[in-house]
Amino acid sequence: MHPLRQILVTTALALRSLPQRLGPSLVTVIGVATVVAVMVCILAIGQGVRRFVDVNAQEDRAVLLPASGASEFAGAFTTADVAVLQSAPGVKRTADGRAMIQPLAAVGVEVVRRKDGAPQNEMLRGTGEIGNLMNKPTLHMVQGRIFRAGMHELVVGKTAHDLFRGLDVGDTIDIRGAPWRVVGIYADEGGIDENSLAGDVETIKAAFGSTTYQSIGVQLASAADYRRFRDWVMSNPQLNAQVKTLGQYYRDQMKQLRVLFDFVGFFVGGVMAVGAAAGAVTTLYAAVDARVREIATLRAIGFDGGSVVVSIIVEALALAIPGALIGVGLAALAFNGRGVDTAGLAFQASVTPSLALTGVGVALAIGLIGGIFPALRAARLPVAEALRAS
Amino acid sequence: MKFLPLIWAGLWRRPGRTMLTLVSIASAFVIFGVLQGFTSGLDRLVANAQADVLVTASRVGPLDLMPLADLAVLKRTPGVRAVARIVFFGGPFRQPGAFLPAQAIDPDEARALDDQLRIAPAQWQALKATRSGALVPADAAKLYGFKVGDRIPLTPQFYANKNGGKAFPVDVVGIYPSNPDDNVFGGVVLLNYDYIDQSRVSGPGTVNDYLVRIDDPLKSGTLALAIDRQFANSPHETKTYSLRQLALASVARLGDVGLAVRLIAGAVFFALLFSVGSVMIQAGRERIVELAVLKTLGFGDAALAALTIAEAVLLCLAAAIAGLLISTALYPVVMKTIHFNVKAGPALPAGLIVAVLLALVTATIPAWRAARLSIVDALAGR
Numbered sequence: 001m002h003p004l005r006q007i008l009v010t011t012a013l014a015l016r017s018l019p020q021r022l023g024p025s026l027v028t029v030i031g032v033a034t035v036v037a038v039m040v041c042i043l044a045i046g047q048g049v050r051r052f053v054d055v056n057a058q059e060d061r062a063v064l065l066p067a068s069g070a071s072e073f074a075g076a077f078t079t080a081d082v083a084v085l086q087s088a089p090g091v092k093r094t095a096d097g098r099a100m101i102q103p104l105a106a107v108g109v110e111v112v113r114r115k116d117g118a119p120q121n122e123m124l125r126g127t128g129e130i131g132n133l134m135n136k137p138t139l140h141m142v143q144g145r146i147f148r149a150g151m152h153e154l155v156v157g158k159t160a161h162d163l164f165r166g167l168d169v170g171d172t173i174d175i176r177g178a179p180w181r182v183v184g185i186y187a188d189e190g191g192i193d194e195n196s197l198a199g200d201v202e203t204i205k206a207a208f209g210s211t212t213y214q215s216i217g218v219q220l221a222s223a224a225d226y227r228r229f230r231d232w233v234m235s236n237p238q239l240n241a242q243v244k245t246l247g248q249y250y251r252d253q254m255k256q257l258r259v260l261f262d263f264v265g266f267f268v269g270g271v272m273a274v275g276a277a278a279g280a281v282t283t284l285y286a287a288v289d290a291r292v293r294e295i296a297t298l299r300a301i302g303f304d305g306g307s308v309v310v311s312i313i314v315e316a317l318a319l320a321i322p323g324a325l326i327g328v329g330l331a332a333l334a335f336n337g338r339g340v341d342t343a344g345l346a347f348q349a350s351v352t353p354s355l356a357l358t359g360v361g362v363a364l365a366i367g368l369i370g371g372i373f374p375a376l377r378a379a380r381l382p383v384a385e386a387l388r389a390s
Numbered sequence: 391m392k393f394l395p396l397i398w399a400g401l402w403r404r405p406g407r408t409m410l411t412l413v414s415i416a417s418a419f420v421i422f423g424v425l426q427g428f429t430s431g432l433d434r435l436v437a438n439a440q441a442d443v444l445v446t447a448s449r450v451g452p453l454d455l456m457p458l459a460d461l462a463v464l465k466r467t468p469g470v471r472a473v474a475r476i477v478f479f480g481g482p483f484r485q486p487g488a489f490l491p492a493q494a495i496d497p498d499e500a501r502a503l504d505d506q507l508r509i510a511p512a513q514w515q516a517l518k519a520t521r522s523g524a525l526v527p528a529d530a531a532k533l534y535g536f537k538v539g540d541r542i543p544l545t546p547q548f549y550a551n552k553n554g555g556k557a558f559p560v561d562v563v564g565i566y567p568s569n570p571d572d573n574v575f576g577g578v579v580l581l582n583y584d585y586i587d588q589s590r591v592s593g594p595g596t597v598n599d600y601l602v603r604i605d606d607p608l609k610s611g612t613l614a615l616a617i618d619r620q621f622a623n624s625p626h627e628t629k630t631y632s633l634r635q636l637a638l639a640s641v642a643r644l645g646d647v648g649l650a651v652r653l654i655a656g657a658v659f660f661a662l663l664f665s666v667g668s669v670m671i672q673a674g675r676e677r678i679v680e681l682a683v684l685k686t687l688g689f690g691d692a693a694l695a696a697l698t699i700a701e702a703v704l705l706c707l708a709a710a711i712a713g714l715l716i717s718t719a720l721y722p723v724v725m726k727t728i729h730f731n732v733k734a735g736p737a738l739p740a741g742l743i744v745a746v747l748l749a750l751v752t753a754t755i756p757a758w759r760a761a762r763l764s765i766v767d768a769l770a771g772r
Contacts, residue, residue, distance in 0.1 A: 067556070260728040
């Protein structure tokens with residue numbers, strides 16, 4: 001018989017006898033499904049962090065940060081620094097010819113979580129007219145209006161509004177002993193920008209008795225101008241700063257959270273996969289034991305060991321693939337788009353196609369490893385002895 | 391006890407399968423051990439947090455600077471025993487990912503405040519005598535190979551040096567035993583406030599936070615309010631909370647992570663229940679004849695059920711202990727990779743309870759079958 005035909009026959013035999021071993025086979029399917037579901041769910045949180053950052057990350061925006069590599073809150077740029085920047089290359093200009101450079105403030109304000117009433121510090125971003133022009137067109141007010149310069153007015157990101165109490169339009173919050181009024185709520189596709197509060201930079205600076213800005217935002221003419229702009233800043237002895245694109249800055253900030261979920265996902269998934277593979281091996285050994293006479297008969301009438309090996313591995317994969325599909329399906333149903341609230345941030349978990357593929361890949365690996373040892377045992381079965389077995 | 395050899399023989403009847411089952415149970419306990427170590431570590435963090443030490447920070451946030459003049463006001467507040475200033479001076483060290491925690495303090499104030507610090511009087515004297523001195527906790531000294539007399543460049547996250555650089559050279563004058571359960575100072579590099587204050591560019595004459603030790607931990611709530619009232623409507627309003635509250639809040643900040651940890655552990659054991667259960671049933675079925683022989687020899691129904699259960703308990707406990715041992719070895723690696731600084735809490739007691747429960751549940755069906763076994767049918771192969 002043609003080798004390929006042999007394989008087809010042995011595989012069909014193995015698969016046809018599957019229903020006789022329904023119980024143990026289902027256990028393997030459940031095991032694989034659980035591994036895939038848990039792993040994809042955890043990795044989906046990491047993907048959510050990625051999306052959360054990418055939505056608002058612009059590569060054609062640069063930001064000047066404290067040279068020490070410290071947190072933005074420690075930045076101390078002066079009006080003189082802003083003046084020096086005016087002659088930097090690659091900076092976009094407004095319609096009326098002003099360089100799009102916006103000194104920014106970053107201060108903490110205390111807000112109270114809706115869920116448990118716990119106090120938390122949230123960033124209040126001080127920006128201005130030019131800074132608002134830099135925002136992507138997707139950023140829009142969903143309620144109220146933008147803050148006015150010189151007024152104690154704030155706008156609140158939609159995520160922050162949903163996460164914390166007392167941030168409705170018309171509410172006031174106390175900052176440094178003075179009331180600030182919430183005049184609007186903005187949204188930008190659920191990205192990181194929605195997690196903060198914003199107001200007029202000069203008014204915030206005055207309220208905090210500060211003479212410096214924490215960072216400087218720059219709109220570049222195009223993303224290609226970034227290198228030129230950065231090299232100019234770095235080689236300018238008057239400026240003591242490090243430069244990043246806004247995208248890089250956001251990605252660096254979220255790196256820890258991303259690493260956390262990616263690592264935990266692969267760690268938990270990997271260890272669980274070892275357990276599931278051991279379970280699959282047990283099931284398939286039992287399957288081989290149950291079919292000892294059948295397999296020996298096949299061998300006796302001329303089927304070679306190779307086709308038996310393939311049939312057992314196909315059986316293993318036949319258990320792993322439905323497991324993978326159930327696992328990915330469960331993860332997508334239960335977790336895709338689900339709000340995650342951790343470390344004072346709120347974002348949505350996202351089960352992406354590449355994650356689904358990762359899940360299927362892990363399931364196939366479990367199936368292969370689970371199938372290979374029992375398959376080799378079946379192929380090495382001494383035919384005469386096996387035929388005599390009761 | 392005399393049945394132990396019998397149980398043992400039963401376990402190793404099919405060594406291959408027993409090993410595989412051990413591996414799959416142990417792998418679940420590796421995950422359980424790490425997760426349980428993490429959550430019980432968080433619990434311990436809260437339990438060790440002192441309720442009689444308050445932090446007075448700016449209402450704007452713990453990093454906002456506060457004037458040194460507040461120290462005197464805090465000191466004369468009734469119910470306050472000691473006050474200590476702190477400036478956060480920790481930062482990356484040697485490599486970008488590594489963080490060396492450091493705080494600038496006044497030696498006399500810190501000594502009066504934290505009674506859990508294991509610093510010898512001579513070491514305090516050495517710090518006071520050397521302006522650029524540093525007292526280093528033993529674990530950091532071991533990690534970076536610091537010795538007394540070394541000069542180390544600190545690169546604090548929030549401050550730059552007046553000399554134009556970002557490094558602040560300090561001299562190691564003492565190494566003190568780390569105390570992971572002391573969350574006041576415990577594991578930070580201690581520096582002289584005077585030296586730091588005069589070398590930093592921004593914020594001279596200010597501190598980040600004040601630590602306040604009070605006489606009566608039960609009055610921490612009212613005293614915190616009393617302190618904040620003294621600074622109300624000033625340009626530097628304060629927010630005072632106890633270290634216990636702070637620990638609870640930082641655990642609450644993890645938010646859904648706590649829930650996720652419980653869900654993961656639940657899912658892992660859900661899958662395990664099925665796979666171990668199916669193996670146990672299969673093993674029971676193969677041994678019907680042996681069990682019938684035992685029954686013929688005079689073993690009672692209950693004794694056979696007990697034998698089956700004992701075998702499962704032994705298997706699960708052995709696997710659980712192996713898994714938990716592996717998790718203890720893996721825990722520090724995991725925490726280092728995800729940059730969490732939570733010391734592992736005990737996982738063994740909870741793990742053993744879960745292992746016994748797992749054994750009881752999965753052995754129920756085979757034990758019930760063993761007890762109900764009819765000798766005649768079993769021996770006849772029906």
